[in-house]
Amino acid sequence: MSRIELRGISKRFGDTPVLNDIDLSIAAGEFCVFVGPSGCGKSTLLRLLAGLEDPCAGEIEIDGKLVNDLPPAQRNVAMVFQSYALYPHMSVFQNMAFGLQHRKLPAGEIERRIADAVRILQLDGLLQRRPKELSGGQRQRVAIARAIVRQPKVFLFDEPLSNLDAALRVQTRLEIARLHRALGSASMVYVTHDQVEAMTLADRIVLLQPLAGKKDAASVAQAGAPLALYHHPANRFVAAFIGSPAMNFVDATVQSLGDGRVLADAHGMLYAAQLSPQGLAVGEPVTLGIRPEHVLLGEGAQRARVSHVEHLGEVSHVYLELPGVSTPLLAKSACDDIAIDDVLAFDMPAQVMHLFRADGVAQARGDAAERSVDAVDG
Template sequence: MTPRLELRDLRKDFNGRPVLSGIDLGVAAGEFCVFIGPSGCGKSTLLRLIAGLDEVSGGEIRIDGRVVTHLPPAERDLAMVFQGYALYPHMTALENMAFGLRYRKLPADEIERRVAEASRMLRLEPLLQRKPRELSGGQRQRVAIGRAIVRQPRLFLFDEPLSNLDAALRVNTRIELARLHRELGTASTVYVTHDQVEAMTLADTIVLLRPGAERGPSIAQVGPPLALYHRPANLFVAGFIGSPAMNFLSGEVSGLSEAAVTARVAGGACWTARVQPQGLAPGAPVTLGIRPEHVRMGTGPGRARVVHVEQLGELCQLYLRPEGGDDAAPPLLAKVAVAPAALGDALAFDLPAEALHCFTADSQALPRVLD
């Protein structure tokens, strides 16, 4: 089946400097695809290229199989929702939503039908006669989304639409966006955010972009949210996805089998990861990784001193300094339900083999046996 949106070797340069390099991506009909990554990785630039607001330097953009690479935005059958709403201040909510349809000279009864349907979906009926200055930030964003919906495009583009809202309103609007996407059926959505919670909860597919010094930013990994969380392709993905981030321990291979790698880390402790060795040799440098929620406290061969405790209500975060470890290295972080000790106490800990990740010297993840 032809993807709704297809990017082929898409590239963008600014003044001879690459800002996006070799982007290949397909977004299916009805898919919610989220672009995420650190500042400067090209998320918004990529969205603007898809929208036609910036000119590409190379490659191809297709929507439903049609090449739109050099078409103006109005001819791409998409609608974009901006971070700053971009509403006409002198128009009511209803007039803002209807403006684009009137510009396209649609019949009055069709405009009325589309605006009424979008207003119902977004619960905007009581607000239609208000102007933007009379609306809250969340209400203005809903009007901006309604203006996009009435166009009935095949592709919706969102550029950090919730970043101007307070924390509670972001949660409510995020839930509404998920509901709205379900109701829109086959329409596809491409959504840019810096917020991992938005990405993990909204996306069918996450596209994680990473900076690049020479060739420019590129795609680090594409996949369902939990695939990136549980099966990161490389150290960058493992360190970026998840809050707090994955723990990392540098070491060298001390033992190998067909289904496991054992590594000795700073201080002399050895830990085994259930991964496929794939060409590793004894003595090779590796990095072990483990999520904070998988560190087991009170049992196991490891010993560590508690250097900081954060009580977060529903859980506790323990910052640990393993015995014999490098004091300059970041502490090991463990998430637990109840703090088993106080600041300065020494505790036993375990890093379960089935939860450990192993990364090679070139930062690539070895396949986990239990995946």
Template sequence: MCQIRLDNVQKRFGDNPILSDIQLTVEAGEFCVFIGPSGCGKSTLLRLIAGLEDTSAGNIHIDGVRVNDLAPAKRDVAMVFQSYALYPHMTVYDNMAFGLRHLKLGQAEIDRRVRAAAESLHLAALLERKPGALSGGQRQRVAIGRAIVRQPKVFLFDEPLSNLDASLRVKTRVEIARLHRSLGRASMIYVTHDQTEAMTLADKIVLLKPLAGQDGVPSIAQVGHPLELYHHPRNRFVASFIGSPSMNFIDATLQHAGADGLACSAGGITLPAAADARTLPAGSSVTLGIRPEHIAVGQGPLKGRVIHLEHLGEHSYAYLETPLGATPLIAKLSEQQAAIGDTLPFALPAPHLHVFDAEGDALPRLSRHDVTPAALATH
């Protein structure tokens, strides 16, 4: 219906490359989240699609039409701004109706759409108020309402929740997910730096990495379902970005590689891992990665001394000083009791170890974590 296709899109500000080699398709009705560290150009990419910035090269197609030279209003997209950007001198009703009046819609149709949007966003009682008299959450809903009434093919959200407090953020997140389901066919593109938002909302995550002035490197680090990025990061950048607290990394040397896994040594200790390293010669340096929740604390051949504890109520994180490397490992403790100074036994289960080569690219994992929608539905 309204597929968005970006074809080799580039963006530079002067001599400074911001985005390069963007090859991306967002399917109709898909919820796509752009995420990445600050300066990776995620907002710029959104603004390119909105038409607020021009591409330096490449094509953008919305619904099969090349929109590079179309004005923002002609692209059939609606945008929700981070700062809401409501017109302060107009009432809530006029804020939502303003764009429709410029589309030369009939008064009755405008009224119908605005009232319907206000109803679904619980704004009906506030229609005659001005933005100055609204709370942050209400302003946010007006901004979303202003987008809904236009009935666009694509919704663009630029960090819409970052100005809300934590509890409102969770509520509005659920609202946005509900909105996406109820609108069905409209695609949504959502920019955020918040992983939780990305993981919970997205059908597809686009993880961008900052170019930092380099040319010729693609900006997209990985595209895929949130769990795909979580379980099968393509490289070290993705692995360290997705997941909080971030993945532990251990420098190691490859000892031998076979069809059923590899063995490597770190700090004089031999560790097996379920990854295919047969392309690398023995003796190559590799990096092992393991997520805090996958470290099995309580039993195992390895020993670590607790140097710091973070209690989050439901579970805790322990910082373990180990002979494996200089950086302490962060391990999730769900039931075990520990105190600073304790020495805990632990193991790094081979199926959960990620292995990266010297360039940071991930080696194929032998244990496949199924992340297809069908498998997810059974969870």
């Protein structure tokens, strides 16, 4: 089992900074997902781990060994690319065996490793086919199998599902999760721009925040367990990125402060948030945030007109007009009889309300409030 340590990692291409002072520890056997929008350095960070790029500053350690100067072949990592990177003129068996034959492993050992990978990834019957005879999902499984037979200490996945259709993405995602359970001793680092993949696969998410300007490189916005980022986002960027549909945001002003409670005025409508008032001041401009699944329809003192409805079958997305707010408030509802122009009562419970200050940093909760939030979806 291999622990990965990144200390002070920075990377630039020419005059363009990409990553800035990244400090990160990935536990042995952990499934760690790098997630973020395009252009935030996710794949670059993965390539640094693989040895395909060199850092401009900082140290990379795998299994207690400094690897900055080691070529990819000596790092004991295996990378799975979104393009599959299979040899088109070789059969599935030959693709899987090629690297092992290059290392001069005995034929019996090669066959044993391939048989294990075929069993894990259900590739029976495909060994004599060539890549052009396979579906996209089968090609991706072969690419993963080729990595498995190497028996690396670390698996690196670079957006492996991006070329698959929606149904295959779900199927392959489940297979990768099952693979991690089957190979529990191996660490896995996975890059995606899809926060649903990150939430469903990761033991721990590392959310990278993209360039804020030409002189600013990407950095870690927040790292932690998926539900920690969902329930306790460190800033507005994290809150907006994690969760589908995205969190609602409403500009407001602090009206009053109490013990573990903040009251805010949003264009004449008052909302309470169960948060620590520390550091806040009455009259301070803030942004309130609440997830669509936490907005309660049909109860509460507030009322709003329905401006749009999306009926999705199991759930409906209901958009509410709020005074002075250009973007409608989105709520999820199990009801399918809500119509445009209906006027609905709604509530935004204080225990699940978020508050962000002018710099985007989230206002902290007290211990009791955190337990209350964690219990909402429990």
